[in-house]
Amino acid sequence: MELSDIAAGIEVTTEQVDRGVAAVDDTETDVVTRLEPFAEDLPCGVEAAAELVAVYAEGATVGEAARRAGLAPTTGAKTLHRLGEPVSPLTPHQRTVVDDFLAARVPRTEAIRLIGDEADFALGVYAHTHDPLSGASEAVEGLLAPGSANPDPLVEARSDVDDLL
Structure with missing residues (x-):
C-alpha cells in the first residue's frame, strides 16, 4: 500500500484561518514614561533609572551601568533589584x-x-527587606528580557547545524 492509496478519498472540507501572532508592543511609550508610576519607590530618579536600564541592557556590568547613569554602583544595584532584575x-x-x-x-x-x-x-x-516593585519588571520588559534586541554574548561559543555537517 502506498501513500497515495491511503490518501485516496481524503478531502479538505474547511479552511484554516490565519490569525497571525499575538503581540503586545509598548515601544511607543519611552522607558521614562513607563517608570513614572514607580518614581517614589525607586532609589534614584526616573531618568537615571531609565539610563541605568538602557546601559545595563547593552551588556554593561551593574557598576559600569550605574556610573554611566550618574549613580553609585550600590544605588544602581538597588534600582535594578526594585525593577525585578536578580542582582543580589x-x-x-x-x-x-x-x-x-x-x-x-x-x-x-x-x-x-x-x-x-x-x-x-x-x-x-x-x-x-525590599521586594521588587509590582509591575516594574513589565515596564522594562522589552529592554531586560532575554531575546530582546541585544546580541547573544555566547553566540560564538555555541555550535550551529552547519558545524555538524
Missing part, C-alpha cells in the same frame, strides 16, 4: 546569614565578617 551578590549561605542577622540571631559585625564584604552585606539586606 549573595550566595545561598550568605542569604542565610542575612536572615539570621535580620532575626537578631547574629550581630552585624559577625554577619559582615561571615559575608566578607560590607557593601555586599548592605545590598543583601536591602534586597531581603
Whole structure:
C-alpha cells in the first residue's frame, strides 16, 4: 500500500484561518514614561533609572551601568533589584546569614565578617527587606528580557547545524 492509496478519498472540507501572532508592543511609550508610576519607590530618579536600564541592557556590568547613569554602583544595584532584575551578590549561605542577622540571631559585625564584604552585606539586606516593585519588571520588559534586541554574548561559543555537517 502506498501513500497515495491511503490518501485516496481524503478531502479538505474547511479552511484554516490565519490569525497571525499575538503581540503586545509598548515601544511607543519611552522607558521614562513607563517608570513614572514607580518614581517614589525607586532609589534614584526616573531618568537615571531609565539610563541605568538602557546601559545595563547593552551588556554593561551593574557598576559600569550605574556610573554611566550618574549613580553609585550600590544605588544602581538597588534600582535594578526594585525593577525585578536578580542582582543580589549573595550566595545561598550568605542569604542565610542575612536572615539570621535580620532575626537578631547574629550581630552585624559577625554577619559582615561571615559575608566578607560590607557593601555586599548592605545590598543583601536591602534586597531581603525590599521586594521588587509590582509591575516594574513589565515596564522594562522589552529592554531586560532575554531575546530582546541585544546580541547573544555566547553566540560564538555555541555550535550551529552547519558545524555538524
